[in-house]
Amino acid sequence: MQTGPGRRSSPMTWRWGDRLALAFAWTAGVGLCLIAAAIVIYMGYRGVQYLHPGLLFSRPAVSTSQSTSGGFLDPLLGTALLTLIGILLAVPLAVGSAVWIAEYGRPTWLARAVESSIEIVAGTPDIVIAIFGLAIFQLQLLAPLSFTAEHGGVFGRSFIAAGAMMSLIAMPPLFTATRDGLQAVPAHMREAAFALGKTRIATIRRVLLPSVRSNMATGVTLGVSRIIGDTAIVVLLLGQTLRFDPQGSVPGLNILRGTGASLTSYIYENSPAGEGAAPQKAYAAAFVLILFVLILNLIVERIGRSGSQTSGLTAAGGVV
Amino acid sequence: MLRRLRDPWPDHRAERTLGAVSLLVGAVVVAMVVFVGIQAWPTFQHNGISWLGPGGSLETEIPNMINSSVHPAASVYHLRAWPLVYGTLLTAVTAVVLGLVIAVFSSIFIVELAPARLRRIAIPVIRLLASVPSVIYGLIGILVLVPFVGNDLVTAHDKSSVQNVVELTGEGVLVTVVILTVMITPIMIALICEALVSVPRSWREGAIALGVNPVRAMLAVTVRAARPAIVAAAVLATARALGEAIMISMVSGSRSFAPKPIDGIIFLFEPLRTLASSIVDYHESLSAPALKSTLYAFAFLLLFSAFILSVGGYLIKLPLRKYQVRG
Numbered sequence: 001m002q003t004g005p006g007r008r009s010s011p012m013t014w015r016w017g018d019r020l021a022l023a024f025a026w027t028a029g030v031g032l033c034l035i036a037a038a039i040v041i042y043m044g045y046r047g048v049q050y051l052h053p054g055l056l057f058s059r060p061a062v063s064t065s066q067s068t069s070g071g072f073l074d075p076l077l078g079t080a081l082l083t084l085i086g087i088l089l090a091v092p093l094a095v096g097s098a099v100w101i102a103e104y105g106r107p108t109w110l111a112r113a114v115e116s117s118i119e120i121v122a123g124t125p126d127i128v129i130a131i132f133g134l135a136i137f138q139l140q141l142l143a144p145l146s147f148t149a150e151h152g153g154v155f156g157r158s159f160i161a162a163g164a165m166m167s168l169i170a171m172p173p174l175f176t177a178t179r180d181g182l183q184a185v186p187a188h189m190r191e192a193a194f195a196l197g198k199t200r201i202a203t204i205r206r207v208l209l210p211s212v213r214s215n216m217a218t219g220v221t222l223g224v225s226r227i228i229g230d231t232a233i234v235v236l237l238l239g240q241t242l243r244f245d246p247q248g249s250v251p252g253l254n255i256l257r258g259t260g261a262s263l264t265s266y267i268y269e270n271s272p273a274g275e276g277a278a279p280q281k282a283y284a285a286a287f288v289l290i291l292f293v294l295i296l297n298l299i300v301e302r303i304g305r306s307g308s309q310t311s312g313l314t315a316a317g318g319v320v
Numbered sequence: 321m322l323r324r325l326r327d328p329w330p331d332h333r334a335e336r337t338l339g340a341v342s343l344l345v346g347a348v349v350v351a352m353v354v355f356v357g358i359q360a361w362p363t364f365q366h367n368g369i370s371w372l373g374p375g376g377s378l379e380t381e382i383p384n385m386i387n388s389s390v391h392p393a394a395s396v397y398h399l400r401a402w403p404l405v406y407g408t409l410l411t412a413v414t415a416v417v418l419g420l421v422i423a424v425f426s427s428i429f430i431v432e433l434a435p436a437r438l439r440r441i442a443i444p445v446i447r448l449l450a451s452v453p454s455v456i457y458g459l460i461g462i463l464v465l466v467p468f469v470g471n472d473l474v475t476a477h478d479k480s481s482v483q484n485v486v487e488l489t490g491e492g493v494l495v496t497v498v499i500l501t502v503m504i505t506p507i508m509i510a511l512i513c514e515a516l517v518s519v520p521r522s523w524r525e526g527a528i529a530l531g532v533n534p535v536r537a538m539l540a541v542t543v544r545a546a547r548p549a550i551v552a553a554a555v556l557a558t559a560r561a562l563g564e565a566i567m568i569s570m571v572s573g574s575r576s577f578a579p580k581p582i583d584g585i586i587f588l589f590e591p592l593r594t595l596a597s598s599i600v601d602y603h604e605s606l607s608a609p610a611l612k613s614t615l616y617a618f619a620f621l622l623l624f625s626a627f628i629l630s631v632g633g634y635l636i637k638l639p640l641r642k643y644q645v646r647g
Contacts, residue, residue, distance in 0.1 A: 014533050021425070022433070022535045028422045029429030032509075033442055035502060036449045039460065096341030104335050114342040116630075117349040123556070123626045125563020127596045128356070128619045134606070135355040135616070168348065201334035229453030231566040236603050264455045271459050273570040279463055286456050297448050 040290065047287025050280040056288070060242035060266070069278055072285050074243045075266035078159075079228050081255070082238075082262055085163025086170050086227045087220060093167065094174035094223075095216065099204055102182035122172035130236040133165035137237070147239070147247050147259050155239075158247065159256045162237040169230060170223030174216070181215030182208060218303045225296040228289065231264040238262065240269060263289045356623055359616035362609075366397035371617065376400035378576035382602070385610035392610040399614055403578040405621075407592035410493070410579065411568065412561035415500035420554050422501070423508035428538050430509070431516045450506035458570030461499045466490040466571060474589050482583070486590060491573035494588040499567060504557040511556065515549030516542050548636050555633040559626050565596035574601050595622055 011019055055071035062069070097114055105111040121129075137146045137156035146158035185208055193203040209216075239245070239259035246254035261269070263285050268274050270282040329337075363371060381399055388396040430442050470490020479488050519542045527537035543550070573591025576598075581587050593601065595618040606612045 011533070014535070018533055018535045021428075021539060025425040025429040025433055025535070028425040029434060029438075029442060032422070032426055032449065032505065033445045036445045039452060039456075040448070042460070042464070043456070093341060093345055096338050097345045100335075100338035100342045104338060110339075111342075114346045116634075117346040119634075120349050120627055120630050121345075121352075123559045123630045124352070125559075125565065125596055125622050125626065127563060127565035127599050128622050128626070129352075131599055131603075131616065131619045132352045132356055135359050136351070171345070199329075199331045201329045201331050204334075225451050229451065229455075231453065231455040232600060235566070235600060264453060267455050267459055268566065268570070271455075271570060272462050273458065282459055282463075286459050289453060290456060293451055293453065294448065297444065297451060300447075301444055 040294070043283070043287050043290045046283035047291075049283070051284040051287055055281070055284055060261070062242070069281065072263065072266050072281070072288075075261040075263045075285065076288070078238070078244070078260040079262040079264075081159055081260075082163050082166055082234070083224055083227045085159065085256075086166030087223060089164060089167035090170040090174055090223055091220070094171045094219070095178050095209075098175050098178035098182060099209075102179050103200065103204055103208070118172055118175050121168055125232075126169055126230055127232040127236075129165050129168050130233040133161055133233065133237050137161040137164075144257070146257060147245075157237055157239045157259050159238065159258065159260060162233055165233045165237060166227045166230065169226050169233070173222035173226065174219035177215045177219030177222070178212060181212030185211055214303050218300055221296050221299050221303070225293055225300075228262075228292055228296075229264065231268055234262045234265040235268060238265060240265070240275075242266060242269065263292075352623065356616055356620045360613060360620040362397055362613040363399060363617035366394055367399050371399040371401055372405055372621075373400060374402035378403055382576070382611065382614075385614060386602075386605045386608050388608060388610050390609060392608075396610045397613065399617075401595070401614075401618070403576045404593055404595050404598055404618070406578045407572070408562055408594040408596070410592065411496050411500055411572075411594060412558055414497045415504055415561050416554055416558050418497070419501045419505040419508055419557060420550070423505050423512055423553070424543060424550060426505070426509050427512040427516055428535070428543070430513055431542075432534060432538050446506045446509050449502070450510065452503075454503065454564060454567040455570075457499050457503055458567040461495050461567065461571035462491075465495045465498070469495055469589065478586050478589065482586060482590075486575065486577055488586070488589045489573065489591075490589065491571055492589045492591045493579050496568055496572045496592070499571060500561055500564060503564065503567065504560050507560060508550075508553040508557045511553035512546065512550055515546035515553075519545045548639050552633045552636045555629050555636065559629040562625055562629075563596050563622055565594075565600045568594050569597035569600040572597060574598075 011022055014022070056076065057073055058071035059073050060070040060075070097118070101111050101115060134156050136142065137158070137160075138154050139156075140154060142156075143154045145160045147155045189207055189211070190203055193207045194200075198206065238261065240261075241259050242261045244255055244260045245258045247258040248254045267282045267285045267289065270278040270285070272279070376398060378399075378401065384396055384398075385392070426446075430439055430446075434442055467490060469492075470488070473494075474488050474490060482488065516538075523541050523545065524534075524537050527541045528534060532540070572593060574593050574597065575591040576593050577591050579587050579590035579592050583590065599615050599618055602611060602615060606615065
């Protein structure tokens, strides 16, 4: 029970306060593990109970009965599409600014300002980011990017709008992971590259970025798990239709401009809090979602194990 | 285009491009403040800062806003949002205080007490707990905890005693705070563990060599040294708790009611609503200009507090750098 070196004393001889602290530490630590286990086991139990393969491949339908309301193919694809847009937008932004901060970073005050603004984005609640996105995409200027009513009212809701805001919540972990990775690269690697006559940018592209690949992978994975778990942005910026609702006639673009659903908004809408009140469907979708989260966690773990870690809890930028 | 990307870049152009990307990121924050601020302005204009205070009744103010025309009269903007501010502070502060105590002791457990095998399980488990989406917490809350509280903990006597004021369904303070605590504790644990690990081991060992038992050494030496990091963790968790919207909208009962501690045990079962969750609750009525401005004012307040907390967290962590302790 104790790992302290030296002569070992039994907790029985300790003061009451310390014994209480010991007991509380064990209760808290084990208790949290039990809560996590309970959540996973309960969701797993409900998932096995309600999830059947048909749900994954059938489209949702509007119905009052849970047996005819279809599956969640559209929300699944919606989540994938949002993740794709979000990550595609977040990677250049986050990696670009991380490289700039770590390798150039002049003038210093500007670098400091950029770093703090990413910290502020990281600390901004997703609901605020969502409502900010609504304000931006409701501008007449950006009307072509989102769902527009017949008489010209701009709703500001579309996959593009939601994906763009998703990139904001995916960016901070990716930025932190890349920047920390770059700062941990030993200076002699840069010096060796410069000595070989490589320019700064060539060094970054050929030497530094390849060496922080695992940090970037961790960052991307953390970003993906942020995106697939986010509900507020989807509810505000993607609307409440359960199916893809294309807008316009250009194939491909019409889906991006249209509204739809993600797994999270599907769960929300089917829970008693939404309109569906179909808890079985919500449980089944939540099971799929938590499976994704588990898999992403395993990936982060796997990448983190190959790299260097401090406590193991904050993998390259961390849980937070 | 791709050819040009593939060719070696001149250094000065690369620096400028990367700098521009970074500036774009900075511009996002400015845009966020400006856009949310512009939309929120009418509410501040008509109410001053006193819309944060008590007084009016949200149950009449908000329907007024929803039913108003496209060009609402100035009186429609009237707002006294104290129940929401109070609900936000109540849930966030309670959850952070509870979570902080749990987090400090769990971190001690993970860093010092847990057998190696248990530690290997505990770390990924805590990380999992931090990454469970809030909608799943909300789902568990609304389908498991709320019915349990509503049917088994709230007695018929409790329900009838306040039936003229508020309906007790199980949604409310207790469930919200419990789930919020579970949601934010892992974040604090991650940061506190990191800080505890980075405090030099020899400090603790010195105390143990003097005959202090490991738990006391941990509390008196290591936790003490990591105090700024612990406060910073609490600050970050507060930011999370203030902004949580979906889960709270699902389990809090969504009534603009300020739970009163003097109600005794019933207090725990009284419904509430927070600033963030009201944005989710009312987002379908955003086309009403007065309500839109009100919701943006809520968002502006959240943005402002996130900013303050971010600055606060930075300032708190400053003394840590002196000891070369990472936080």
